[in-house]
Each structure stands twice: as structure tokens, then as C-alpha cells.
Amino acid sequence: MYFLKRLFFALPLLLLISFLAFMLVHVAPGGPFDRERKPASPEIEHQLQAKYHLDEPAWKQYLRFLGDLSRGDLGPSLKYRNHSVNDIIAQALPVSLVLGALAFGLSVGIGVPIGYFSAVRRGRWQDYAGSFFAILMVCIPAFVLAPFLVMYLGIRWRMLPVALWGTPAHTVMPVIALGLFFSGRIARLMREGMLQVLRAEFITTARAKGLSEHTVLLRHAFRLAILPVVSYCGPLLADLLTGSFVIESLFQIPGLGTFLVNGSLNRDYTLVVGLVLLYAVLLIGLNLLVDFAYVVLDRRVKYA
Amino acid sequence: MPEPAQRAWSRFRRHRVAVLSALALAVLVLLVLLLPVAAHFAARAGPSGQAFAARFDPDQLSDAQFQPPSAAHWFGTDVHGRDLFARVLFGAGISLMVGLVGAGVSLVIGVLWGAIAGYAGGRVDAIMMRLVDILYSLPSIIFVIVLITTLEGVVKSQLEQAGSGWLAHSARLLFLFVGLGAVSWLNMARIVRGQVLSLRHRAFVEASRAMGAGPIHILARHILPNTFGVVIVYVTLTVPAIILYESFLSYLGLGVQPPMASWGSLIAEGADQINPIRIYWWLIVCPGTLLVGALLAFNFLGDGLRDAWDVRMDK
Amino acid sequence: MIALRQNAPRQPRGAFSFHAFPALILVLLLLLIGCGRPQPAAEIVIANGGEPESLDPAIVTSYSDMRITKALFEGLLRLDGEQGRPVPGLASHWEISPDQTVYTFHLRSNLVWSTGEPITAEDVYFSWKRALDPATASDYAGQLFYIRNAEDFYTGKLKDFAEVGLRVLDRLTFRVELNSPLAFFLDLCCFPTLAVVPQKSIERAGDRWIGERPLPSSGPYSLVYWRLNDRVRLRKNPQYWDAAHTRTDVIDILPTGSPNVALNLYETGIADIVWDKDLIPTELLEVLKQRPDFHTFNYLGTYFYRFNVTRKPLDDPRLRRAFALSTDKDRIVRKLTQGGEKPAYQFVPNGVANYTPPQGLSFDPAQARELLAAAGFPGGRGFPTLNYTFFSAAGGAAKMQGKIAVELQQMWREHLGVTVELRQIERKVFYNTQSRLDYDLSASSWVGDYNDANTFLDLYLSNSGNNRTGWKNPAYDDLIRRANQQTDTARRAGLLREAEALLVETEAPVVPVFFYAGFNCFDPKKIGGLNQNLLDEHPLQDLFRRPAATNPDRTRED
Secondary structure: OHHHHHHHHHHHHHHHHHHHHHHHHHHOOOOOOOOOOOOOOHHHHHHHHHHOOOOOOHHHHHHHHHHHHHOOOOOEOOOOOOOEHHHHHHHHHHHHHHHHHHHHHHHHHHHHHHHHHHHHOOOOHHHHHHHHHHHHHHHOOHHHHHHHHHHHHHHHOOOOOOOOOOOHHHHHHHHHHHHHHHHHHHHHHHHHHHHHHHHOHHHHHHHHOOOOHHHHHHHHHHHHHOHHHHHHHHHHHHHHHOOOHHHHHHHOOOOHHHHHHHHHHHOOHHHHHHHHHHHHHHHHHHHHHHHHHHHHHOOOOOOO | OOHHHHHHHHHHHHOHHHHHHHHHHHHHHHHHHHHHHHHHHHOOOHHHHHHHHHHOOOOOOOOOOOOOOOOOOOOOEOOOOOEHHHHHHHHHHHHHHHHHHHHHHHHHHHHHHHHHHHHHOHHHHHHHHHHHHHHHHOOHHHHHHHHHHHHHHHHHHHHHHOOOHHHHHOHHHHHHHHHHHHHHOHHHHHHHHHHHHHHOOOHHHHHHHHOOOOHHHHHHHHHHHHHHHHHHHHHHHHHHHHHHHHHHHHHOOOOOOOOOOOHHHHHHHHHOOOOOOOOOOHHHHHHHHHHHHHHHHHHHHHHHHHHHHOHHHHO | OHHHHHHHHHHHHHOHHHHHHHHHHHHHHHHHHOOOOOOOOOOEEEEOOOOOOOOOOOOOOOHHHHHHHHHHOOOOEEEOOOOOOEEEOOEEEEEEOOOOOEEEEEEOOOOEOOOOOEOOHHHHHHHHHHHHOHHHOOHHHHHHOOEOOHHHHHHOOOOOHHHOOEEEEEOOEEEEEEOOOOOOHHHHOOOHHHOOOOHHHHHHHHHHHHHOOOOOOOOOEEEEEEEOOOEEEEEEOOOOOOHHHOOOOEEEEEOOOOHHHHHHHHHOOOOOEEOOHHHOOHHHHHHHOOOOOEEEEEEEEEEEEEEOOOOOOOOOHHHHHHHHHOOOHHHHHHHHHOOOOEEOOOOOOOOOOOOOOOOOOOOOHHHHHHHHHHOOOHHHOOOOOEEEEEEOOOOOHHHHHHHHHHHHHHHHHHHHOOOEEEEEEOHHHHHHHHHOOOOOEEEEEEEOOOOOOHHHHHHHOOOOOOOOOOOOOHHHHHHHHHHHHOOOHHHHHHHHHHHHHHHHHHHOOEEEEEEEEEEEEOOOOOEEOOOOOOOOOOOHHHOEEOOOOOOHHHHHHO
């Protein structure tokens, strides 16, 4: 019931987000046609504005946007003038989904075990090694890691293509550069969650009951220990699936991340609002899933 | 010192890595604070003092472009022939401030927001968390652009009129803090809320409630202390994230202004140098090592603090 | 806790599932995308600059986009790849009236679209009319305003297009009447805005006509596909009138945004050519310049800074000259740009056709200090703190802006004793700020549209939207106007030189810093047909890959 209600309220929420995003991009100074060179006459500039209804008051433009949206049309891009926002999403979203899902898999696949073992081997060398690795990953930004990967794997040893997209080999370096960073964060959160649970009373009780350590850890502790990671995964997955600007520009990958950042910088109003809307749909959906996962993992969680 | 604080201190002292980390950070902060002061006074104390001041001036241009580390320039020099050691230390000041402000905001607003939403539940929770969703969905770049361009001029002239020229000069930094702070607390709120949701029906909380404790007492005494560990960890994750995000904003022309430097902008500059043909390695290695070192120290310090305040560790 | 540690060795076995977990996901997802289409390789791959805004010749504004549209859609004339001079395109020959205001173009008789329909004078008429149609919203519609009544039609003062100076005389003859003589009209005819585009596709699909397949093209190549941020693939158009001289069948164009990526692609042999000046990592220029596959040349662009002459004290030309005289341009070129850029003392780049620039102001700090003192600020005392506004962009080469700013700031401090604050703002905010004259000094650059001094000097006409200095000078306006009506080349050059002297020597609302250098990166042993010229013009149809077996010694003789 609670979740149905949340689903129902997602629609007005999305409308509100689209409205705020729309107003925000319009408030930002500089327009899509403010460029290094102005057209030869102010009349030409005016026609450019008029063609995309930018000369109308903002509320009217927003209503126009809503009208188009109700027909499933996010409007034309103001920068990429041969393409509609729908075209751009249709071409770039699949790329970002693949890259994001792989990176997410990698970061969870590395981060969770490292966090788990660091906590279980608390204070031993495994803990220090795991924590050191995790913190190192958190501090090394992708824009440093990626060029190093490219230099060795791509250029010196010629093992992997240095950029572009299309074959599985193209995905390896971007996924590593993107995934490792988040694996560090996940490992830290996992370790903490695990440490906390291991100290709780009911684990002691379970041990007292004579359950094997393996059962205690996996069946009882793990479910609760992963809660902070799960909370973090909602926004993380939404971020990853909509692309990463840095990785996409370092490997020249045709994903959504570049469009969102460049759209903002180009004041490509329609593109930005369209992508924000797409992002919000993912985010709201994933956070709903996260809240659902709480109930599954911890039966004491109730949404009153 | 009250008894629990004393016990915490004695526990903290036993955590050797944490103590070392705290010392290292203290040295770094001292260097950052003292170097400009020392240079300032040295400049008035004869020619050798002036040479010292010029050497540690982060904005002193020279013809010694791209010098590798040497006795004269411990970290080498950059494209303008500026001493990288001085720039890294100067950048440390800005980056640490940016990181700490972000961490502070996420600590205060994020924790309270998440705790209240999680504990109150129902409609309050729904509204508070949807607000987080909304803020998280809006593109932060545009948010920062709007913030800086619409408010910077106004605030700057206000500050100038108020006579504090120094503050007016760093108006951009002020906004950078606000902008970064504004986006830093959202995930913290979400994580704390998740923890509180799981904690609020645990036996010890129910017991306290049965004994008639009010919600503020329960939150402050039973729930928040139990989220402390996750909060510390997430704060230590926020610091590097904010420092690096600042470099991204600088890269777009929204961050620190040249000729100022931050660790983020120095590392971004260094990262451009990584290529198969020729690397000026000190440009990336020097600021990078310092950043990683400082953040490792932060994390171990966080670990030590968490353990120190954790009563159950005594067993 | 202690009990746990004793039992610890038991866990790894149970936790093996954790190790398998990431590997499993990776394998599954790799399989999922494993079905990527294998692509036949192109003969030549070019790293060309950012994702094209458009491939519609009436819409494109950036030079890297124009390189693609020029291969797809040709105009009456085109630029040759040797010198970048106008040569016959779709028109084989033309006549110019004695007063130089009427041009009569004769189209080739064998012109067809890549889809087989004939290209006629009606197509030229349609294409130019479309570029002038306000509904098309072409940035460069102004290139057609030299045609009689064209501007009035655009602004709506004139409703009937028939009164605009364009006539179809017969199927293959097209006549253009100009407002006044125009020395560079043939250069304009090579400009993409005036290229010939397919009427039927445009009427069918409107603004999205580039998405039609097959897309009729009038140039040497036709569009196979255009994948956003991925690649544009072009195939030789066998119907093109000069198809016999098109030397490569398939060319791929990579939209590359970052110099480091471009270099990596080139170094690993994925890209054969890198040819945008913004795609060369400036950090490496010193090393790259020594290599035989790196080619640098003079380019039609100037880096400079503007003064806001509407603000005190910069309304005083003596002060502006003092700034100009204290700018050590040589140092910037030597220390920062390093790509063979020339220090600029004039606004019009070296080598522009039919033009000799004036002397300009050289680096002379002593004279600068004298001027500063004469203007009432001896030694910089009492001089207000000004700002120097520039933008930093997410593109590689734009980082140079900040570096130049840092050096300029230092020069003014050192030579004039004045404090200038650096104000770095975001790109769109910058253009907006500059247009609104909300700055004291600001970084700028300008790249010419065609090989004539006018494309640089008409910026500072009083009514020009690109003036952005607030500087209005009737004498300057008059000189430019008279020059452009002048039919005698030498006299025209003299008038333009007089105007430029006013601009860079006397009044100095702008200070040129350096002339850009163009860069091409390709191995001359592998790739041929690529010449360097002032306009950075490289027709795709001239490019070819030399056969792999060629003896290097023989190639050298070629």
C-alpha cells in the first residue's frame, strides 16, 4: 500500500522537478545562442530566438514544453539542431545503461567483499590492506586513473583500445576507471555496517545459541550490515546509468553524461530539462526500490 | 575532563595509527597557516628573507619553467615557473576548507534531516525525502552557475561597502562553499534515514520508549549514537568527493580563480600531463600524494574517533 | 570479538560465492553487449573536433562542422586544397559586370544529386532563398546581405522575394546582383551557407532533413550514417561531377573533444589525421614540433584582448596604448603557446590576400610608463583595480586562457605598476557579459570566415554586434565603407590599412596578442593530399592513403 502510494505521487513530483529544472536553466545567465560570434544583424539573432520560442515569457515556454511532453516529445535540442532530445536519449541511453550497469556490478562486486573481510578481520593486516585500498580508490579520481590505464594498457602494451565504443574490449578500461572509484566508497560503507552489526546484541545471542560462525555472519549479520550500502546504491545507480561526464570524455564514449554537462554549459534548455526528467525517473524509481529493499532485509523496518 | 571524555581519550591514544594521522594533519595545518605569515615577515627582514619569501610565494612567476624537483624547488615548478611546493601548500588551505565546510554541512544538515525523517516516518518522512530527491535531481552545475553569477556581484559590492575588502575578494570562494555544501548533505541524509528506519524498532529503543522517553531523548541518546560510525565514515568519504568536485568546477571555470590554486585544480592540471610522449610527473605525483596522504590520515583519524567514543569497545 | 577471530579461517570457504559474484556479473554483461555490430573499417579516419552541432550547411557555425558539410554539399565555387583560394565548383565559369555588381554563374551541365536527380539553377535559387528565410534561422544569413535587397527581405521591410537580387536565367544560369562592388564575393560563394541543398528532402522532412536516408548530396561525399558522439561515416559520391578525382571511398570522422584523446587515437593508429588546432595538447607542442608527422602553419586567427572603452579610465586611448605597449607578446608565444604562433602587433593575420598591415605597437615598457604618467597615473599610482575577464571551458585548448591571463596580469604589474584582478567565468556567462560590456578588459579571439582583411576589420564598425568594446569611430566606419566599395585592389588595401592603423596604433580598443598557428598531425608516408594553408582548408576529396608497400625513398621523390 505504502509503495503504491509512492508510485502514485511520483507523477506530481516529476512535474515539480521538471518545472524547477526548467526555471533554473532559464534563470542562468547566457542563452543557447550567446556565442563567440554574433550574427551580422540583431534581426538574425532575434529570428534564432523566435524559432525556438525563446522570445516568449518563461511560463508560456513551460506550458509549451508540457504540451509536447504529453505527446511524449521532449522537443528539439537547441545546440544539436538536427536532433530532437528524444533522438539523443534514444542513441545515448543504451550506451550509458551498459557502461553504468557494468561499473555498478564491478564496484559492488569488489566493494562489498572487501568491506566484509575488512570488518571480519578487524585490526589485522587484511583490514589495513583492505581499508588502504578502499581509501586509495576514493581519493584517486577517474581523471587521473583513466589516463594511466590508457597509457599502459592502451598505448605501451597495446592490450585494449584507447577510446571509442562498440566492442566488449572497449568497455574494459572505462568500467575499471569508473567502477574502482565507487568500489572504494562501497567498501568503506560495507565495513562500517558490518562492524556495527557484529557488535549488536542479537549476534551475541545467535552465537550463544551455538550457530556456526558462517551462518551467523551470512544469514544474520550480512543482511543488516549491507543497509548503508543499499541506501547509497539508489542515487549511485541513478548516477551511473545516466552516464559519467569525465569517463565519457576521457574515452570518447557516446553516452548521456557528456550531453547533460555540455547541455548545461551550452544552455541547451530542452536537452537539460529532458535529461533531468529522465534522471529523476530513474532516481525516484531506484529510491523506491531501496526503500523496498529495507523491508526485505530488515523485517523490523515499517513505514507507518 | 569528565570521566567519559577521559576514557575516550585514553582509548584514542591506544589507536596508534589514528594518533599518527592526527599529528600529520596538525603538521600540515600548521605549515599551511604559518608559511604565508613567515614569508610575510621574512620579506621585511633583509635580502635573504626576501629570497625566502619569493621562493615560497605561490604567485611568483619566473623563467624556470617545468623544473623537476630539486633542492631549490622541492616539488619542481609549473608552466609559469612557479614553485609547486608553495602552490601545493597554498592549495591545501583552500581544499581543506572546501572539504571541511562540505563535511560540516553534511554532518549538521544531513544527519539531522535524515534522523528526523527516519524517526518521524509517515508524511514527514515522505515530504522530507522527496525534497532530497528533488534537490538531487536538479543539475548541480547550473545550480552553481546561477548561484555564482546572480549573487556574486551583489554580495561582492555589499562586502566592499561594508569595508571588508578581503572578504569581498574571496566572495567567489564563499559561494563555492555554499554551492558545494548544498549538494554534499543529500546522500548523508538518505543513509542516516536508512539506519534510523532500521534502528527505531530495535529492542533497546522500544524499551526506552516504554519507559516514557520522549522522541528527542531517544534520538539523541539511543539512535544517533548508533549511527555515529556510518556518519563518520560517510563524512570521510564526503571530504575527498567535495575536494575533487571542486576541481571539476574549476575545470569549468566555476571554481577557484587563477592565480589561486587548490589540490583539485593542481591535480586536474597534472592529469592533463599524463600522456605517452612526455610526462612532467611531479605535477601529478606531488599534489596527488599529498591529497591521498591527507585523506588516508582523515580516514584513520575517523576510525580512531569512532572507536574512542564507542562504549562497547571496552569489553 | 575474540571468538570470531579464532573462527575466522572458516569463512573464506563459505564466502567463495562473493569472489565469483563480480566475475559472473562481468561475464554476463559482456555477453549482453558482445553482440556489437562489427564495422568495416574506413580507409581514412579523422579526429575532427567536437560533436557536430549540425550537418545542415545553413545552420553550421563551427569550422570543424563546416569541414564535413563542405564534403556533402558544394556551392557554386569551392576552396582548393593547395592555397585555400576559390576555384570553380558547381559553376564552371562566371562573368562579372564592369561595375562589379552583377555576377552571372554558369552551372556545369553534368550535375546530379547523389540520388540521381539533376541539379539546376533552381536548386541554387532555392538554397540561397532558404538561407535567407528567417524561418530557417541561419546564423550566417548575414553572408547574403551583400545581395541587393536581401537584408530588407530578411528584416521584413520587403515582402516579395522576387525583388531580391537573385535570378534564374535558364536551367543552368544563375545571376546575382549585389548592393555594391564586393572584393570578396567569390570567397563568400565557397562558404557553406551558400551551398546547394536538396529542396525535396527539406520540404519533406523540415528541420530534420539531414536524417533522411539516402540523403541527396551535391558534394564529393554522401552521408552513410551519423551517430551522435560516435562517428560520422562518409562514402564517395559517384555522381559528383568531379568524382574521378575523389581518391578515397570511405572516410570516418570522429567527433573528438579532448586533445589527449585525439593524441591517443593517433598514436595507436586508430585515427590517421588530427586536424583541429584545439586538438593538439599544448603541453607537448615542444616535443611534437620536432616530429616529421607534425605540421604547423600560419592560420587565419588572432588572439587578443578587448578594452571596455565606455568605462573610466579606459576611455583614454593613451592608457589603452600603455597596456598594449607593456604586453610582452613574445614571452606568451615562447613560454605558453609554443606551437609556432607569431606575436601579433596587428589585428589582421599575416598572409591575408591583397593586404599589407600597418606597423602596430611593439613592446616598449618605457613608452608605456610615459603614457601612463601623461594620463595622470605616474608609476601606476591612483590607478583603480580593473578586472580582466576570461572564460575557462571544458575543452582542452581553452585552458590556455587562464595561463595567458596569469602572464598578462604579471606584465601589467611589473611594467605599469597597476593591479588587474583576474575574473574567470563560465563560457556562456562570459559571452553574455562581454556583449553587455560588463567588464574592464576581456580575453578574445577571432577566426576569419574568408581570406580577406574585411572579415577582421568589420568587427569594429560602430553597429557591429561583434564590436563589444563600446568603441565607435565614424572615421573608421567611413574608411571601411569606402574600402569595400573600391574596385581597385591596391587602393582598397591602402584604405583598409589606414583603418587598421587607427584600430591598433592610435585608438587601441583592442590589443592583438598572437596569431594562431594551425596544426595538422598525419604521417606523410601514409596519407597524401593534405596541404597546409592559411584557411586550414583540406577538401576531403583530395585525401588518399598511400599504398602500404610504397618504398619510403620513392615517396620522398613525389
